[in-house]
Amino acid sequence: MHQLTIAGKKYRSRLLVGTGKYQDFAETRAAIDASGAEIVTVAIRRTNIGQDARQPNLLEAVPPRQFTILPNTAGCYTADDAVRTLRLARELLDGHPLCKLEVLGDPTSLFPNMPETLKAAETLVNEGFEVMVYCSDDPIQAKMLEEIGCVAVMPLASLIGSGMGILNPWNLRLIIDNAKVPVIVDAGVGTASDAAIAMELGCDGVLMNTAIAHAKDPVLMASAMKKGVEAGREAFLAGRMPRKLYSADPSSPTSGLIGS
Amino acid sequence: MSELKINGNIRQFTLPLSVADLVEQLGYAGKRIAVERNGEIVPKSQHAVTQLAEGDCLEVVVAVGGG
Numbered sequence: 001m002h003q004l005t006i007a008g009k010k011y012r013s014r015l016l017v018g019t020g021k022y023q024d025f026a027e028t029r030a031a032i033d034a035s036g037a038e039i040v041t042v043a044i045r046r047t048n049i050g051q052d053a054r055q056p057n058l059l060e061a062v063p064p065r066q067f068t069i070l071p072n073t074a075g076c077y078t079a080d081d082a083v084r085t086l087r088l089a090r091e092l093l094d095g096h097p098l099c100k101l102e103v104l105g106d107p108t109s110l111f112p113n114m115p116e117t118l119k120a121a122e123t124l125v126n127e128g129f130e131v132m133v134y135c136s137d138d139p140i141q142a143k144m145l146e147e148i149g150c151v152a153v154m155p156l157a158s159l160i161g162s163g164m165g166i167l168n169p170w171n172l173r174l175i176i177d178n179a180k181v182p183v184i185v186d187a188g189v190g191t192a193s194d195a196a197i198a199m200e201l202g203c204d205g206v207l208m209n210t211a212i213a214h215a216k217d218p219v220l221m222a223s224a225m226k227k228g229v230e231a232g233r234e235a236f237l238a239g240r241m242p243r244k245l246y247s248a249d250p251s252s253p254t255s256g257l258i259g260s
Numbered sequence: 261m262s263e264l265k266i267n268g269n270i271r272q273f274t275l276p277l278s279v280a281d282l283v284e285q286l287g288y289a290g291k292r293i294a295v296e297r298n299g300e301i302v303p304k305s306q307h308a309v310t311q312l313a314e315g316d317c318l319e320v321v322v323a324v325g326g327g
Contacts, residue, residue, distance in 0.1 A: 018325070018326060018327030019325040019326060019327075020325040020326045020327045021325065021327075022325060028325060041326060041327055042323040042324065042325065042326055043323070043324050043325065043326025043327075044294075044321050044322075044323060044324075045321060045322065045324045046267040046268070046319065046320065046321055046322075047267065047286075047288065047293060047320045047321065047322050049266055049267055049269065049271070049286060049320070053286065053287030053288055053291065054287070057291065057292060057322065057323070058322075058323050058324055058325055059292050059323050069323070071323065072326055072327070074326050074327065084296070084299070087296075087301050088294045088296055088301065088319065088321050089294070089323075091294040091295075091301045091303060091304070092292060092293065092294035092321065092322070092323060093323075160327070161327075207327075208327075209326075209327030210327065
C-alpha cells in the first residue's frame with residue numbers, strides 16, 4: 001500500500017540514497033542495505049587511463065539487477081554537459097532511461113541553474129529519458145519542469161551537503177500541492193527528523209547522501225533515516241491534530257477526581 | 261603512430277584500431293564502461309566495427325560514487 005510510483009515503476013521505499021563520500025564500497029553497500037533504499041544515485045566520470053583497470057567497480061557493489069541506478073549530472077554547469085553526461089550514462093546502463101538531472105549554478109552554493117536545467121530537461125525528455133530533476137524550491141519552475149515531462153521534481157530543502165534541514169517548508173508545500181508528479185526533497189537533510197519533516201509535509205520521498213555518509217556511524221544513520229522517512233509518511237497519512245495556540249486540552253478525564 | 265585524445269590526454273596508438281581494440285588495450289574489456297567518440301556515443305554493439313582515426317577525441321566513462 002501507498003507505494004512510491006516513478007515513471008510507472010513502483011517502489012516500497014521512499015528513501016533514495018547517494019553513493020558518494022563513503023570510505024569504501026563495503027561501507028557504501030552496508031549503508032544502502034540499512035537504508036532500505038531501492039533507488040541509488042551514481043555519478044559518471046572519466047576512467048583513470050593507465051591506472052589499474054582491475055580496480056573494483058561501484059556497480060559490482062551496487063548491481064543494477066538489484067537496485068534502480070539513478071545516474072546524475074553532478075558537476076555539470078551547462079545544459080549541454082548534462083545532456084552529454086546522461087547520454088553516456090544511458091549507454092553505460094544498457095539503455096536504462098531513468099536519470100537525475102542537475103545543472104549547477106556555482107561551485108559555492110551548488111544552487112541549481114534553472115534556465116539551463118529547464119533547457120536540459122526539454123532535450124532529455126524529447127530523447128526519451130525519464131528525468132528526475134533537482135531544482136530550486138520555486139513552485140512556478142517546478143511546475144514548468146513537470147509540464148516539460150519530468151517524472152519527478154526534486155527541490156532542495158537546503159544547500160547540497162549542508163545538513164541544514166528543511167529551510168522553507170512553505171515553498172515545499174506549494175510545490176507539493178500543485179504537483180501531479182512525485183515531489184522528492186533532494187539535498188539539505190541533516191538528520192532523521194529532517195527526513196520526517198519533509199515526509200510530514202507531504203513529499204513523496206527524500207533523496208540524501210551526505211547526511212548518511214558523513215554521520216559518525218553511516219550504517220546506523222541509514223537505519224535512522226529509513227525510520228524517519230517511514231514515520232513521516234505515516235504521520236502525513238494519519239493527519240496531524242490541529243494546532244491550538246492558546247488553549248490546553250487535558251488528555252485525562254476532568255471528572256471523578258478524588259476529594260471533589 | 262597516431263594521436264588519439266582520450267579523456268583529455270593525447271596518447272599514441274597504431275592504426276588501424278577499432279573502439280573494441282582500444283577498450284581491450286586499455287584493460288576495460290568486459291567492464292561496464294561507455295565510450296563517446298567526437299561527441300557521439302559509440303554503442304557497445306558498434307565497438308568492433310567503429311574504426312578510429314588520427315585526432316579522434318574519446319571519452320571513456322564509468323559509474324562512481326555520487327549523490
